[in-house]
Amino acid sequence: MSETIAGQFCTRMLADYGADVVLIEPPSGSGIRSQGPFDPRQDPAPSLLFFHCNHGKRSVTLDHAGPSGHKLLLELSRAADVIVVGAGIDRDALQAASPNAVIALVSSFGDDGVYRDWRGTEMVHVALSGMMNHNGLGEREPLYGCGNRSSYAAGVCAYISVLAGVFARKKIGRGQKVQVDVVETASSMGYPYATQHVYNGWLEPRGERGQPFAVLKCADGWVAVWIREEHWIGACDAFGLPELTSDPRFTGTATRQSNWDTLVAIVQAQVKTLPADELVARLQARKVIAAKAWQPTDLYGACPHLTGRGYWESVETADGPRPVLGPQFRMSATPRQLRAGPPEVGESNAAIYSSLGLAAAQIDSLRRAGVI
Amino acid sequence: MQEELAPLAGIRVVELTTAWAGPMAGRTLAFLGAEVIRIEPASRPDSWRHPKITFNHNRYPDRDPGLRPHNRSSLFNTQNINKLSMALDLKLPGGHETLVRLLAMTDVVISNFTPGTLDRLKIGYQQLRQLKKDIIVLEMPAFGNSGPMANNPALGPTMEMVTGMASLIGYPGGPPTVTGPAYLDPTGGYNAAAAIMTALVYRQASGEGQHIELPQCEAAMQYIGEVILSAVATGENPQPQGNRVPWAAPHDTFPALGDDAWVAIAVTNDEEWRALCSAIDMPELATDPDYATLPGRLRNSDALHERIALWTRSRDKHEAAALLQSAGVPAAPVNTAKDLVHSRYLAERGFFTTLDHPEAGAHPYQGLPFHLTVTPGAQRRAAPCLGADTHFILSDILKLSEDEIQVLDAAGTISPIPA
Numbered sequence: 001m002s003e004t005i006a007g008q009f010c011t012r013m014l015a016d017y018g019a020d021v022v023l024i025e026p027p028s029g030s031g032i033r034s035q036g037p038f039d040p041r042q043d044p045a046p047s048l049l050f051f052h053c054n055h056g057k058r059s060v061t062l063d064h065a066g067p068s069g070h071k072l073l074l075e076l077s078r079a080a081d082v083i084v085v086g087a088g089i090d091r092d093a094l095q096a097a098s099p100n101a102v103i104a105l106v107s108s109f110g111d112d113g114v115y116r117d118w119r120g121t122e123m124v125h126v127a128l129s130g131m132m133n134h135n136g137l138g139e140r141e142p143l144y145g146c147g148n149r150s151s152y153a154a155g156v157c158a159y160i161s162v163l164a165g166v167f168a169r170k171k172i173g174r175g176q177k178v179q180v181d182v183v184e185t186a187s188s189m190g191y192p193y194a195t196q197h198v199y200n201g202w203l204e205p206r207g208e209r210g211q212p213f214a215v216l217k218c219a220d221g222w223v224a225v226w227i228r229e230e231h232w233i234g235a236c237d238a239f240g241l242p243e244l245t246s247d248p249r250f251t252g253t254a255t256r257q258s259n260w261d262t263l264v265a266i267v268q269a270q271v272k273t274l275p276a277d278e279l280v281a282r283l284q285a286r287k288v289i290a291a292k293a294w295q296p297t298d299l300y301g302a303c304p305h306l307t308g309r310g311y312w313e314s315v316e317t318a319d320g321p322r323p324v325l326g327p328q329f330r331m332s333a334t335p336r337q338l339r340a341g342p343p344e345v346g347e348s349n350a351a352i353y354s355s356l357g358l359a360a361a362q363i364d365s366l367r368r369a370g371v372i
Numbered sequence: 373m374q375e376e377l378a379p380l381a382g383i384r385v386v387e388l389t390t391a392w393a394g395p396m397a398g399r400t401l402a403f404l405g406a407e408v409i410r411i412e413p414a415s416r417p418d419s420w421r422h423p424k425i426t427f428n429h430n431r432y433p434d435r436d437p438g439l440r441p442h443n444r445s446s447l448f449n450t451q452n453i454n455k456l457s458m459a460l461d462l463k464l465p466g467g468h469e470t471l472v473r474l475l476a477m478t479d480v481v482i483s484n485f486t487p488g489t490l491d492r493l494k495i496g497y498q499q500l501r502q503l504k505k506d507i508i509v510l511e512m513p514a515f516g517n518s519g520p521m522a523n524n525p526a527l528g529p530t531m532e533m534v535t536g537m538a539s540l541i542g543y544p545g546g547p548p549t550v551t552g553p554a555y556l557d558p559t560g561g562y563n564a565a566a567a568i569m570t571a572l573v574y575r576q577a578s579g580e581g582q583h584i585e586l587p588q589c590e591a592a593m594q595y596i597g598e599v600i601l602s603a604v605a606t607g608e609n610p611q612p613q614g615n616r617v618p619w620a621a622p623h624d625t626f627p628a629l630g631d632d633a634w635v636a637i638a639v640t641n642d643e644e645w646r647a648l649c650s651a652i653d654m655p656e657l658a659t660d661p662d663y664a665t666l667p668g669r670l671r672n673s674d675a676l677h678e679r680i681a682l683w684t685r686s687r688d689k690h691e692a693a694a695l696l697q698s699a700g701v702p703a704a705p706v707n708t709a710k711d712l713v714h715s716r717y718l719a720e721r722g723f724f725t726t727l728d729h730p731e732a733g734a735h736p737y738q739g740l741p742f743h744l745t746v747t748p749g750a751q752r753r754a755a756p757c758l759g760a761d762t763h764f765i766l767s768d769i770l771k772l773s774e775d776e777i778q779v780l781d782a783a784g785t786i787s788p789i790p791a
Contacts, residue, residue, distance in 0.1 A: 009594075017570050036619055037602035048605065052597035113720045119644075119702040123615065123623065127636040127704035130712045134552035135541070141625045142634055142706050144615050145551055146540035149559075152595035154741070156562045161742045163569035164404050167576060168379040168747040176746035184721050184741040189558035192450035193709035194724075198735045199446050202430040203710055206632070210428055213529055215547045222548050224533045284524050291530035293539050293548035296603035296610075299593065308519040311590060323604060328591040329567035330516075332497075333582035334574050 001064075001073075003031050005148050006182050007084045007106040008053040009155030010162065014082065015056035016327065016336045022352060023054060024076065027061045027370060029345040030054075042319050049148075051342050055315055055324060059343035060352050061372045069371045075356045077101060081175075082162050087111035091177050101175040102165035106158040108182045120182060125150040129186030130194065138207035154185040210257060214264045215293070221276035222293040225283060229253050234286030238279070239267050317341035346372065378405020379747045383572065385480040386411060387455070390418045392528065392554060393588065394484035394512060395451040396561025401480070401568065402454035403740045403749040409478075409765060410452065411471060412758055413461040414784075415791040420447040421758065423790035433732050442790055443731040443757040450737055452755035453727065458766075459759030462493065464785040471495065473770055476503040480568055482510050486525070487517040497583035506581040508571040512564050516587035526589075528554025535592045536600060542612040549612075559595065560588040621669035622648075625706060626681045628689035634706040635689045637680065637696065644701050645669070651699035652683040712738070729754035759788030 001024035002008050008023070008030075015021040023030065032053060038045035064073040074097040077083055083094055087107040094103050105111065108120025118124070123144040126132040136143040158180040165178050193204045212227040227235045229252075236244045244250055244266070249259045256263065271279055276292045283290035299306060300323065306312065311326035315338055327336035349372055353363045366372045376382075383406040387398040395410075395418070402408040410418070417423045421442035422431065429435040432444045442448070458474075461467045475481060475495060483490055490496040490511065497509040511517065514526035515534070529550040532538045537555075538548035567584045575581055593600060603609050615624045615636070625634040639645050642665060649658035657679065662668050669676060684692055689705035696703035705711065712718060713736065721743070724736035732754070742749050766772045766780070780786045 013566065037598055039602070039605045041605060048601040049598040052601060109717065110721075114716050115697075118697045119700065121620075121638040121640060121702045123636045123638045124702050124704040127625075127634075127706045128715075128717070130707045130709055131552050131555070132636070133706050133708050136543070136549060138632075140543060141614065141627075143541055143543075143549060144625075144636065145555075146537055146610075146612075147596040147599045149537075149555075149595045152597075153559065153562060156566050157741050159566050160400065160404075160562065160569050161744060163566075163573050164379040164742065164747070164749075165744055167569070167573055168744070170576060171379075172377075172746055174746075176744060178745065179743040180741050181721070184718065184723060187712060187718060187723065188738060188740050189555065189562075190709075190712075190738070191553055192446050192738065194712045194738050195446040195450045195735065196430055197709040197713060199433045199732070200430065200435045202435070203708060204430070209553050211553065213553075215549075217547065222533075222539075224530050224538070224548075224550070226527050226530060287525060289525045289527050289530055291524075291526065291533040293533045294536050295539050296536040296596075296600045297607060299536055299600055300604045305515060305519045305521040306590075309516055309587075309590075323601065325593055325597050325600065326590055328563055328586075328594050329570075330585040330587070331567065331571065331582055332584070333578075333580055334570065 001086070001089070002084045002106060003086050004107060005032065005049070005053060005151035006154035006158060006180070007086060008032060009152050010104070010106055010158035011084050012053050012056065013155065013159045013328070014162070015339070017331075017334060018337055019082070021057040022076070022348065023057045023059045023343065024062050024073075025059055025345055027063055027346070027372065033345075046319065051322065052325070054342035056337070056339045057343055058348040058352070059346055060349050061346035063371050066371065068366070068369070072353075072366075072371065076352075079356070081166065084158065084162070087116070095175065095177060099174050100169065102162050102169075103175065103177045104158055104162050105177070105179045106154065110179060110181045115183070122148050122150060125182050125186050128183045130190045131186055134191065134193065134204065134206055136206060138205050142206055150182050150186040153189060154180050154182040157185045212253070212257065212260070214267065216264075216268055216271050216279070218271055218274050218276040218279055223271070223276050223279050224291050224293065226289040228289070231286065231288040232256070235283065235288045238282040238286050238288060239270055241267065241270055313338055315341045318344070377747050378749055379744065380404040380406040380572070383407070383479045384477065385409065385482060386475060386478045388481065388483040388485060390484065391420050392451055392557035393560035393564070394482055395420070396558050397482050397510075397512070397564035397568070398455060399451055399453060400561065400565035400740060403742065403751065405749060406480070408455040409474070409761070410455050410457045410756070411460050412457055413463075414459050414758065414787045414789055415461050415463070417442055417758055417790050418448055420451065421445050422447070433735070438731065440731060440757070449729060449732055449755040453737060453751045454753050455756055456761035456765065457756035457759055458762045459786050459788045460762070461785050461787070465783040466780045467785045468493070470766070470770070470780065470785070472503070474765070475500055475507070477769065478504065478507065480508045480510070480572070482512070482564065482568070484512045487511070487513045487522050501581065504581075506575055506579055508568060508575065508581045508584065510564055510568055510584040510586060512560055512586040512588055514588050516590065517585050528557040531556040531589050531592065534589050535596070537592070537596055540596070540599065540610055540612055543614050544612070546612075556588060556592055559592045560586070563588070563591040616673060618670065621666055621673055622676055622680060624677060626677070626684040628684050628692055628705070629687055630689070633689045635684050635692045636704045636706055638702040640702060642666070647700040648696065651696050651701060652680065654679065654683070725751040727751060727754040731757055757788070758790070759786065762786050762788065
């Protein structure tokens with residue numbers, strides 16, 4: 001019963017790896033259904049965010065604010081091994097109804113603590129986490145990133161926590177409550193600048209990483225390259241600049257690093273007319289770590305690597321087949337299961353509420369009362 | 373907290389990893405109570421120990437690399453909390469046999485070698501399952517174990533390029549930008565830990581182990597799944613506009629009081645817009661038709677930015693964000709590493725734990741976001757010095773005699789001194 005990307009992604013992972021996941025939505029549908037991006041080719045345009053976070057689940061509707069709704073929620077909880085909720089739900093009541101369930105609060109900041117009333121968005125999460133401060137150039141504003149990555153990361157951490165709780169049931173004989181915050185998750189993913197700071201007071205400035213990394217503009221795109229000491233000669237060869245290997249400004253890691261901007265300017269002038277793929281191939285052939293900056297559309301269709309790996313899959317939806325990203329991990333004994341597209345709002349109401357012992361007439365009257 | 377109560381107490385993990393992603397996976401399992409053993413050949417120690425490259429003194433306590441910099445690196449010491457270190461060179465006499473003996477008593481193996489390396493070392497999944505039927509082996513190659521790019525070397529920043537993420541980040545017209553500085557590494561670490569938890573739960577129920585391939589780029593693509601699906605649907609790729617986005621405005625960072633101090637403001641609807649106008653004491657903006665709706669705010673975003681910056685420039689970033697949030701406007705200070713150390717929110721979560729490291733001293737270390745109420749994880753023990761636990765593992769786990777250990781020592785196989 002999660003209304004966050006993190007919570008819904010956590011349970012999608014559970015569905016991927018075999019759980020029967022039921023999304024409990026308000027009667028008007030999950031709020032994620034009205035968050036973009038949308039597929040403009042259909043009318044009404046479906047949310048691709050909702051699709052991505054919810055394929056393979058079933059759906060029931062429930063307004064659990066009133067007494068009959070709350071009673072139904074406890075009934076549903078009794079049948080559950082795992083219950084994922086957002087902030088503001090009485091988790092003790094759920095645990096009392098379902099002592100063996102792992103009950104996970106997955107939210108931006110949790111529902112206690114200094115930020116309990118704050119509103120979270122991706123930029124808010126990464127700004128608080130310390131990560132944003134290190135993206136971009138020192139003389140410009142810091143950059144937040146893209147998409148909703150901190151929420152997905154928290155979804156993965158919630159999945160880890162939930163499975164740790166499921167695993168521990170054998171030892172302790174019952175379920176327990178677990179909690180994952182998006183902001184704490186994002187904070188845990190920062191480069192160890194906080195440790196550097198407590199080690200010696202140093203604060204790493206944005207944009208000056210002291211790393212042998214460059215992003216080069218080629219004729220048709222951008223190429224990132226990382227030049228380790230053992231790859232220096234090969235890199236110069238790949239750039240077509242063998243004379244650099246004997247240039248005293250670039251001899252040895254430390255000297256090269258202190259003249260890094262000069263080096264990048266020389267290389268940039270040399271490679272600007274090369275196709276990006278050709279530069280990457282030249283570098284990779286010499287074991288230099290390099291990659292083209294792919295656009296999202298490069299990942300689909302003609303991509304030889306992902307096609308060669310059978311990456312893309314698809315599911316049937318009401319609008320026809322729709323592509324699904326390949327599995328996060330490939331497991332030899334328990335591969336990802338792709339059962340169906342995302343559910344329609346409340347499509348399993350009859351099946352699930354009747355399994356709780358409700359008669360068709362009772363389900364009907366709950367629907368008329370707006371409870372489901 | 374009792375260690376044996378942790379969820380993964382009794383699970384043994386062997387890590388054949390380096391740098392960040394692989395160690396972060398093992399660190400997650402170690403936090404949750406597993407016994408995690410790092411195999412570290414002294415001839416080729418973990419690259420995050422920085423055994424040779426000590427030019428960046430900012431990595432060390434008091435900016436002093438000391439006599440053994442490989443035991444004082446902030447990078448290694450952050451990602452290897454709770455683990456044991458076994459110095460073992462597989463290429464020297466007895467090294468390979470010793471590792472195989474250990475693996476036969478191991479529940480989970482984590483490897484971030486390039487594809488095919490485990491098989492070449494004769495410790496691939498098919499070989500190991502002969503020794504231990506229910507073993508779980510996870511490999512985490514950047515691009516997977518198959519396909520034309522399988523053998524391409526990669527690092528966090530180049531992986532971020534391949535996932536499509538970097539092209540979505542940047543200043544208008546500028547180069548694709550990677551996230552600070554290797555976001556794909558912790559991403560891969562968490563994805564790997566999630567895969568292993570899946571296998572452990574299955575093993576608990578079925579008694580069966582398995583092989584896991586974690587293609588780090590493919591796993592990370594899930595984190596921008598809706599952006600990729602949208603590009604696939606429309607055939608168009610979003611163009612980065614700094615912090616501005618087409619679906620919300622204002623959505624940007626604004627200069628605050630002080631040097632390089634910023635406050636992020638993300639107004640996602642008209643209600644939050646009106647709340648912002650009133651919070652920054654510019655009620656006339658709320659009724660200005662140029663800004664009343666999203667299309668207007670997007671069209672006039674430069675002028676709008678200046679108006680809001682007038683308010684933020686004279687304010688502390690923490691106070692400005694708190695004031696905006698209390699008015700119902702999503703906002704945040706852009707925190708520095710120092711802000712994290714002093715964060716009340718993180719303190720309430722118990723995020724930092726002070727650990728005493730034998731060669732680096734006592735310092736607080738950043739934590740992990742897992743909170744289990746009955747079987748909690750914890751950061752209990754500072755990262756190990758290179759080879760700190762070799763003798764314990766050889767004698768107490770592998771039950772080697774002192775004579776056998778002496779033979780390995782004489783051959784240099786278990787040397788704790790980087791070559």
